[in-house]
Amino acid sequence: MVLELRKVAIRNIEFGSPARIEGDKLIVDPDEMKEWMLEDSRIKDVSFDIALPGTSTRILPVKDVIEPRAKIEGETFPGLFREDMEEGGSGVTYCLDGCVVTTTGPIVGFQEGVIDMSGPAAEYNVYSKLCHLVMILEKQDYVDPHEHEKVVRLAGIKLARKVGELAFACEDYTTETYEWGNIGENYNAYPDLPRVVYVYNCMSQGLLHDSYFYGRDSKIIVPTMLTPLEIFDGALVSGNCVSPGSKTTTYMHQNNACIKELYKHHGKDFNFVGIVLCPLMTSLKEKFRNRMLTVRQVKMLGADGALISQEGFGNPTTDLMIVCQELERNGIKTVIITNEDAGIDGMSESLPDSVPEANAIVTTGNSNATLMLPAMDKTIGVLKDIERVCGGTVNSIQPDGRLLIEIHGIMGGHNLQGNTLVGAVTI
Amino acid sequence: MKKILFYTNQFFGQIGGEEFAYTEPFVEEGAKGPATGFMAALPDAQAAATIVCGDNYFAENIDKCKDFIRAQVEKYQPDLFIAGPAFNAGRFGIACGESCKLVQGELGIPAITGMYEENPAVDMFKADCKIVKTAKSAAGMRAAIPDMAALAGKILRGEKLGLPKEENYFPMGKRVNVFHEKNGAVRAVEMLVKKLNGEPYETELEISTYEKVEPAAPLPDLKHAKIALCTSGGIVPFGNPDHLTAASAKFWKKYDLAGMDRLESGKFESVHAGYDPVYANENPNRVAPYNVLKEMEKEGEIGEIYPYLITTTGNSTSVADATRFGKEIAEELKAAGVQGVILTST
Numbered sequence: 001m002v003l004e005l006r007k008v009a010i011r012n013i014e015f016g017s018p019a020r021i022e023g024d025k026l027i028v029d030p031d032e033m034k035e036w037m038l039e040d041s042r043i044k045d046v047s048f049d050i051a052l053p054g055t056s057t058r059i060l061p062v063k064d065v066i067e068p069r070a071k072i073e074g075e076t077f078p079g080l081f082r083e084d085m086e087e088g089g090s091g092v093t094y095c096l097d098g099c100v101v102t103t104t105g106p107i108v109g110f111q112e113g114v115i116d117m118s119g120p121a122a123e124y125n126v127y128s129k130l131c132h133l134v135m136i137l138e139k140q141d142y143v144d145p146h147e148h149e150k151v152v153r154l155a156g157i158k159l160a161r162k163v164g165e166l167a168f169a170c171e172d173y174t175t176e177t178y179e180w181g182n183i184g185e186n187y188n189a190y191p192d193l194p195r196v197v198y199v200y201n202c203m204s205q206g207l208l209h210d211s212y213f214y215g216r217d218s219k220i221i222v223p224t225m226l227t228p229l230e231i232f233d234g235a236l237v238s239g240n241c242v243s244p245g246s247k248t249t250t251y252m253h254q255n256n257a258c259i260k261e262l263y264k265h266h267g268k269d270f271n272f273v274g275i276v277l278c279p280l281m282t283s284l285k286e287k288f289r290n291r292m293l294t295v296r297q298v299k300m301l302g303a304d305g306a307l308i309s310q311e312g313f314g315n316p317t318t319d320l321m322i323v324c325q326e327l328e329r330n331g332i333k334t335v336i337i338t339n340e341d342a343g344i345d346g347m348s349e350s351l352p353d354s355v356p357e358a359n360a361i362v363t364t365g366n367s368n369a370t371l372m373l374p375a376m377d378k379t380i381g382v383l384k385d386i387e388r389v390c391g392g393t394v395n396s397i398q399p400d401g402r403l404l405i406e407i408h409g410i411m412g413g414h415n416l417q418g419n420t421l422v423g424a425v426t427i
Numbered sequence: 428m429k430k431i432l433f434y435t436n437q438f439f440g441q442i443g444g445e446e447f448a449y450t451e452p453f454v455e456e457g458a459k460g461p462a463t464g465f466m467a468a469l470p471d472a473q474a475a476a477t478i479v480c481g482d483n484y485f486a487e488n489i490d491k492c493k494d495f496i497r498a499q500v501e502k503y504q505p506d507l508f509i510a511g512p513a514f515n516a517g518r519f520g521i522a523c524g525e526s527c528k529l530v531q532g533e534l535g536i537p538a539i540t541g542m543y544e545e546n547p548a549v550d551m552f553k554a555d556c557k558i559v560k561t562a563k564s565a566a567g568m569r570a571a572i573p574d575m576a577a578l579a580g581k582i583l584r585g586e587k588l589g590l591p592k593e594e595n596y597f598p599m600g601k602r603v604n605v606f607h608e609k610n611g612a613v614r615a616v617e618m619l620v621k622k623l624n625g626e627p628y629e630t631e632l633e634i635s636t637y638e639k640v641e642p643a644a645p646l647p648d649l650k651h652a653k654i655a656l657c658t659s660g661g662i663v664p665f666g667n668p669d670h671l672t673a674a675s676a677k678f679w680k681k682y683d684l685a686g687m688d689r690l691e692s693g694k695f696e697s698v699h700a701g702y703d704p705v706y707a708n709e710n711p712n713r714v715a716p717y718n719v720l721k722e723m724e725k726e727g728e729i730g731e732i733y734p735y736l737i738t739t740t741g742n743s744t745s746v747a748d749a750t751r752f753g754k755e756i757a758e759e760l761k762a763a764g765v766q767g768v769i770l771t772s773t
Binding site for chain 1: 636670741746
């Protein structure tokens with residue numbers, strides 16, 4: 001299987017007509033986009049805005065962030081819009097690199113966060129370095145919270161795919177080519193190198209706590225083997241799940257930092273032989289079942305080492321720990337990525353669960369730490385919703401317009417595929 | 428010129444040995460004892476004064492000694508307070524720790540001391556001030572002075588301090604956020620390569636091990652017991668009057684349920700960001716089953732139900748905060764004569 005990613009660099013967005021890409025500028029037509037969106041009768045109204053890096057702009061409450069990607073043959077985000085889905089991960093995929101579709105609008109749940117395009121919060125995530133085409137969606141009154149989430153999710157993906165199609169006309173792009181064989185081919189590719197498997201945890205716990213694999217709720221799948229190529233094509237999308245800081249947005253799936261890094265070392269330091277997707281479920285019984293099935297597949301792939309990425313925090317820490325423990329007990333050397341909840345003062349124990357085998361941890365920071373954000377010239381969305389989201393309180397908005405929040409209120413503020421520079425040390 | 432106030436004991440203050448351990452605190456202008464060594468290593472600073480106090484006197488008159496130190500700090504207005512080093516001396520260690528805690532914590536002036544790792548005062552005070560690692564006995568003074576003076580110099584010059592291992596002090600145990608040059612995925616894969624190759628690597632977080640909570644023994648007689656309902660599921664009166672947060676709760680609340688047989692939808696709701704609240708909002712008893720407990724009370728299966736809901740949000744709540752909530756709630760319930768608790772989580 002071979003996938004060619006054709007990356008068109010986007011450094012600016014403007015409204016105009018007809019929609020097109022000129023150099024590194026994306027031009028989109030709000031009327032046309034509105035027409036596309038109102039095809040879904042559950043959407044009452046929609047408007048669009050633009051947020052560029054370095055500007056005094058705040059987006060809140062953000063539901064999902066999606067990189068526009070599209071294919072001439074086949075489809076990106078397979079399984080979301082058509083029953084007769086095709087497997088993702090082969091052929092040619094066009095990507096608008098440096099540009100994202102970001103969804104906002106009235107709050108669905110507590111798990112929506114802040115993106116600042118400048119100032120201190122901008123240091124915490126990769127989103128502040130991207131050009132955002134922001135879509136503000138309002139649902140019809142009769143739409144309940146679960147359907148509201150679905151409407152917003154599908155609208156965001158649809159727009160990302162439509163906008164991605166504008167790249168078809170571009171001839172100026174860079175190419176990345178990825179190959180993936182069957183288990184035997186992968187195993188034998190580098191017989192002298194240790195074999196590494198990536199355990200890809202994804203949240204699967206209900207409204208704003210789900211992920212969607214080929215359009216199906218990840219709660220109803222068992223741990224399963226993936227190819228990295230289908231991830232690049234959007235086979236896994238965010239259900240806008242969990243706290244903003246640790247939320248794996250669709251962008252973070254499409255640009256999974258762990259997969260990217262494993263590919264870099266593949267064939268040099270180790271042989272990257274597989275990915276096992278592990279749904280993080282609510283009950284202990286499911287956690288133990290998923291541990292068993294995940295570890296079994298990692299073993300069947302012949303792994304000597306494993307990297308586990310995380311999503312969410314709290315009960316998912318138990319999944320992270322017990323899978324790590326079982327892998328280590330099977331002689332598979334394991335590194336895990338987690339954030340910490342060490343309290344506002346940083347003086348608490350960091351994790352709600354632990355095993356002694358978790359002796360190689362990368363941390364993406366203490367999410368309880370607070371940050372004072374300056375007022376921004378422009379807010380896209382609903383500033384007052386900060387009072388209800390994770391990391392915010394009724395005292396978040398200061399009289400002078402500044403914003404006091406905990407790190408986990410910042411979208412991607414401690415991304416658990418490790419796509420952030422934030423970490424923590426003991427002093 | 429920056430001023431330093433020193434603290435030492437009867438021995439290092441050159442009064443005498445154990446027989447002078449009840450010496451009351453006094454102060455002398457300038458440097459005395461180890462302070463003279465520090466001043467030689469800190470030519471840009473000035474020794475304001477040296478406080479000397481007997482170790483036994485300090486241990487048995489802590490409040491008086493603290494008052495004395497407070498008065499000297501007010502008088503001399505130092506920029507830095509240096510106590511000890513105490514090496515492995517237990518009582519002197521506590522005196523150094525207490526005085527640094529007072530000066531830094533209460534009076535807001537940086538304070539440092541030095542101790543040997545097994546000195547019990549290290550664990551007692553490492554979160555309150557910087558304790559430089561020293562040798563076991565006074566024979567290590569020659570090494571302790573430059574180490575402590577280096578840290579003192581940085582503090583006086585307002586320089587950013589390095590990590591504990593770089594500055595040679597005991598970690599306070601405080602986690603602080605930093606920005607790395609490489610992202611987490613890059614660091615994780617590099618760590619994995621080292622681990623696979625059997626090369627040394629450093630975990631970024633030392634794992635804590637927790638005390639396992641043994642389940643309590645069953646109540647012998649439920650029919651005469653008073654039972655309380657607690658939840659970490661974030662169920663609050665509709666409108667969330669006390670602004671319980673969706674995550675990282677800093678308090679728990681007690682809500683009066685007198686006269687109620689169940690938690691009605693529309694009167695109670697969930698504010699917890701860690702689960703899908705739709706079903707809990709439809710029927711809050713799904714998370715806090717007060718209705719079932721009241722039925723059991725009516726049927727005589729349970730003697731009495733405590734007529735309050737105790738609630739918090741267990742979502743990204745730090746272990747330290749959760750432990751404090753547990754203690755406070757237990758005290759409250761014990762005082763109310765409660766014998767058993769149903770604690771529901773989400």
